[in-house]
Amino acid sequence: MPILDALVSLFSFKTVPTTVLVLLAYVAVLTSVLVTDELPNVPKHQNGLNISKAFTDLRVITSHPHPYNSHANDLVRSYILSRVRGIAQDHPHVHIDDDNVSNGSWVSRGYAVYFEGTNILVKIDGSDSTSAGVLFSAHYDSVSTAAGATDDGMGVSTLIQLVDYFAQNPPERTVLFNINNGEEDWLNGAHAFLQHPWSKIPYTFLNLEGAASGGRPILFRATSTSPLLAFAAGHVRHPHGNVLSADAFARGVIRSGTDYSVYTEGAHMQGLDLAFYKGRSKYHTKFDSVPYTEGGAKSLWSMMEAAQGAGIALANDVKTHNKDLEKPVYFDLFGAAMIVFSLRSLTTINIVMLVIGPVMVILLSACEYIIQMNTRQGRHNGYIHGGDRSTWRHFWDWFVGFEWFSGFWRWAKLWVALGVTVGCQALLNFGYLKLNRYVWLFLNEERDGHGEAQEVETEPTEITPLVAQQRARSRTPHSDDLKSEENGAVGWWILQFLAVVPLPVILFSHIGIILLGALPQTLADGSSATVVYSALSFIALMVVLPMSPFMFKTQRYMAYAMLAAFIGTVVYSFLAFPFSLESPLKVFFQQQLLLNSLSEDSPTGRLTTTLTGIPEFLESKILPALLSAEGKTIECNMAADRLGLTSCSWESTLIPSPAAGGDAKWLTVNVTRLDSTSARISIQGHNTRSCRVYFDEGSEIAEYQVQGGAQGVQEGFEGDRKLKEVRLWSRTWDRTFVVDIKRPEGVDGMKGRTACEWAEYESGMTGIEGVDGAKIPAFEEVLNFLPKWAVVTKMADGLVEVMSDFQL
Numbered sequence: 001m002p003i004l005d006a007l008v009s010l011f012s013f014k015t016v017p018t019t020v021l022v023l024l025a026y027v028a029v030l031t032s033v034l035v036t037d038e039l040p041n042v043p044k045h046q047n048g049l050n051i052s053k054a055f056t057d058l059r060v061i062t063s064h065p066h067p068y069n070s071h072a073n074d075l076v077r078s079y080i081l082s083r084v085r086g087i088a089q090d091h092p093h094v095h096i097d098d099d100n101v102s103n104g105s106w107v108s109r110g111y112a113v114y115f116e117g118t119n120i121l122v123k124i125d126g127s128d129s130t131s132a133g134v135l136f137s138a139h140y141d142s143v144s145t146a147a148g149a150t151d152d153g154m155g156v157s158t159l160i161q162l163v164d165y166f167a168q169n170p171p172e173r174t175v176l177f178n179i180n181n182g183e184e185d186w187l188n189g190a191h192a193f194l195q196h197p198w199s200k201i202p203y204t205f206l207n208l209e210g211a212a213s214g215g216r217p218i219l220f221r222a223t224s225t226s227p228l229l230a231f232a233a234g235h236v237r238h239p240h241g242n243v244l245s246a247d248a249f250a251r252g253v254i255r256s257g258t259d260y261s262v263y264t265e266g267a268h269m270q271g272l273d274l275a276f277y278k279g280r281s282k283y284h285t286k287f288d289s290v291p292y293t294e295g296g297a298k299s300l301w302s303m304m305e306a307a308q309g310a311g312i313a314l315a316n317d318v319k320t321h322n323k324d325l326e327k328p329v330y331f332d333l334f335g336a337a338m339i340v341f342s343l344r345s346l347t348t349i350n351i352v353m354l355v356i357g358p359v360m361v362i363l364l365s366a367c368e369y370i371i372q373m374n375t376r377q378g379r380h381n382g383y384i385h386g387g388d389r390s391t392w393r394h395f396w397d398w399f400v401g402f403e404w405f406s407g408f409w410r411w412a413k414l415w416v417a418l419g420v421t422v423g424c425q426a427l428l429n430f431g432y433l434k435l436n437r438y439v440w441l442f443l444n445e446e447r448d449g450h451g452e453a454q455e456v457e458t459e460p461t462e463i464t465p466l467v468a469q470q471r472a473r474s475r476t477p478h479s480d481d482l483k484s485e486e487n488g489a490v491g492w493w494i495l496q497f498l499a500v501v502p503l504p505v506i507l508f509s510h511i512g513i514i515l516l517g518a519l520p521q522t523l524a525d526g527s528s529a530t531v532v533y534s535a536l537s538f539i540a541l542m543v544v545l546p547m548s549p550f551m552f553k554t555q556r557y558m559a560y561a562m563l564a565a566f567i568g569t570v571v572y573s574f575l576a577f578p579f580s581l582e583s584p585l586k587v588f589f590q591q592q593l594l595l596n597s598l599s600e601d602s603p604t605g606r607l608t609t610t611l612t613g614i615p616e617f618l619e620s621k622i623l624p625a626l627l628s629a630e631g632k633t634i635e636c637n638m639a640a641d642r643l644g645l646t647s648c649s650w651e652s653t654l655i656p657s658p659a660a661g662g663d664a665k666w667l668t669v670n671v672t673r674l675d676s677t678s679a680r681i682s683i684q685g686h687n688t689r690s691c692r693v694y695f696d697e698g699s700e701i702a703e704y705q706v707q708g709g710a711q712g713v714q715e716g717f718e719g720d721r722k723l724k725e726v727r728l729w730s731r732t733w734d735r736t737f738v739v740d741i742k743r744p745e746g747v748d749g750m751k752g753r754t755a756c757e758w759a760e761y762e763s764g765m766t767g768i769e770g771v772d773g774a775k776i777p778a779f780e781e782v783l784n785f786l787p788k789w790a791v792v793t794k795m796a797d798g799l800v801e802v803m804s805d806f807q808l
Contacts, residue, residue: 107719117192132203139183155208171315205271214294215278526642685756757798
């Protein structure tokens with residue numbers, strides 16, 4: 001019948017149907033992933049939130065760079081405080097704490113910190129005062145080189161909206177808001193919160209962050225399965241996240257830090273880290289501002305929507321507070337649902353599948369042999385004996401004689417390879433686990449291509465004219481056999497395709513979208529090129545690998561097209577200039593002044609400007625554009641803490657000033673020996689609230705105490721007893737820090753440097769009246785003369801560091 005033949009031809013395992021299905025599947029999956037990765041529109045009905053007010057808050061907060069050590073920071077703090085006080089005045093269950101009391105000391109990464117907090121805390125009473133509360137956190141300070149729209153203006157604007165929402169819709173659990181200050185200087189605001197009595201109330205938290213420049217926020221990390229349920233079960237309309245980002249943090253691939261670490265390590269809370277991640281090249285630069293934010297108001301709404309949905313669940317759903325502490329596995333599908341289960345469940349499933357695989361191989365090999373024996377006997381006798389004992393006798397002889405091993409090896413060799421992998425401690429490698437579902441297709445394909453190699457032991461006689469039929473199977477199938485096979489595979493191959501191709505392609509495509517959003521231009525931050533290119537190459541391979549069992553049935557022009565695309569993109573990547581206004585090259589700036597004498601009113605000493613970046617572009621294209629570097633001896637060395645980058649320094653004539661007057665004294669320092677193992681260091685910087693003390697190698701200290709500060713070191717952050725640096729932060733300007741230090745027993749003498757930091761510059765303070773800000777003309781020069789495809793960011797906490805040596 002023509003219609004039946006046409007249907008058979010349409011659904012047979014042939015070239016055209018296979019090619020069409022492969023193309024349709026990949027186009028459908030990739031298009032769906034790309035479309036759902038776009039930011040959703042802001043809805044008219046905003047469920048109690050107000051995007052217009054939030055966007056206004058964002059614009060006010062990010063009107064200037066406002067690091068902790070700036071006068072603009074004080075203005076931002078005053079604005080936020082006025083907003084939350086305006087909300088609280090009509091709601092008696094909302095409490096505000098303008099925290100100008102909490103201070104503390106802690107040790108991290110070989111350095112010590114003394115910090116005076118200026119956090120804005122809000123507590124909204126819940127109906128169940130006996131249950132543990134929920135903490136919402138974001139920081140209102142920015143870095144000195146960025147206005148902080150994404151990092152973390154959107155987070156703060158979102159928290160203000162959540163304060164308003166929960167004020168009008170009281171939750172079951174008490175909720176707290178830590179709108180903290182000093183995160184950019186190594187998480188100081190979160191540490192200060194742990195010094196406050198309210199830090200004992202919450203057990204779970206949601207931290208809002210920004211590590212890029214807009215786009216969709218991603219669920220970066222989660223401590224356990226329970227709080228993750230706040231993003232599942234329909235609580236968040238457009239969830240976005242993948243457990244691989246948490247793995248990257250855990251393994252040190254992502255080196256950034258957020259307040260999440262302080263809450264989990266210091267307070268042992270369970271919680272979530274929600275952050276922006278796209279546009280890393282704009283992170284901590286002038287492009288982290290409202291006009292340059294990817295998505296604008298839609299990006300802000302994405303964070304508001306996610307934070308509200310998860311926040312309501314954390315505050316009201318008991319399931320999000322289960323204390324089982326199961327390690328989670330999670331990923332989203334098309335921004336519509338978050339799949340969450342425990343790592344233990346995944347491990348159990350993997351073990352079961354790994355055991356079932358070899359068992360099925362053995363059973364299938366045995367069944368195959370029995371079927372072949374019956375088929376051969378049927379062909380020889382003209383009919384099949386239903387209970388012929390010779391079949392079982394042959395099977396037993398076949399089994400004890402190990403004739404089955406060659407066939408078994410073809411079925412089982414991938415499982416043997418897996419056993420080797422187990423021995424190499426890679427049993428649960430995510431990529432291989434995804435490959436396991438293709439094993440049967442690979443084996444089936446191998447049998448189709450090679451067949452049996454053993455001949456049937458029969459003598460050719462006059463009754464056996466078709467010798468080829470007496471072989472188990474020919475090495476190369478005849479065209480008639482192939483045609484029969486194709487027609488016999490009607491529909492079945494489609495089910496196989498749908499079973500093994502779409503799901504892994506969807507999963508790896510989602511991962512690929514995340515990597516393509518997060519990794520571009522990260523080499524300029526000092527990231528490992530091996531990690532970046534290996535990750536992208538691996539994901540590209542895993543996206544196309546599922547179709548490999550079907551590729552031999554597709555049009556060869558499809559392979560040619562893929563090869564041409566590969567060659568074209570490689571050639572383009574080598575020839576195209578890698579940076580642009582949209583994806584700029586990031587360079588790092590710092591200026592240091594080593595004073596000759598502290599007694600002089602005007603600064604004298606060695607003034608050095610340093611830029612750090614990719615050497616091929618820094619030395620040949622950026623430094624020649626700076627007049628202050630022209631004709632100077634420039635010393636370039638590999639950056640100590642940024643892989644693959646070079647730091648170039650030269651003596652500068654562009655002298656900074658701590659204040660607009662230009663003639664103020666930088667530092668006042670006094671170092672006094674108290675006894676054989678202790679000393680007192682007094683340091684004051686003019687027009688700053690950030691200073692520090694460095695100790696040379698061999699002069700490290702064991703203990704320190706800042707006069708007027710909290711006694712002791714914060715619990716959980718005691719750190720090493722061999723400290724090379726003490727960082728000092730004050731909530732007031734021009735404070736004199738008095739630090740008592742103690743050396744380990746047996747250490748003779750002490751050498752080091754005292755220093756203070758400045759982070760303000762004229763162009764960053766335009767429009768701020770009544771403020772006596774610092775001047776950094778060298779930084780202004782870099783801003784004015786950098787190529788349009790490059791952008792500057794800070795090297796350290798201070799754009800300018802002024803130092804003085806001391807010795808005891």
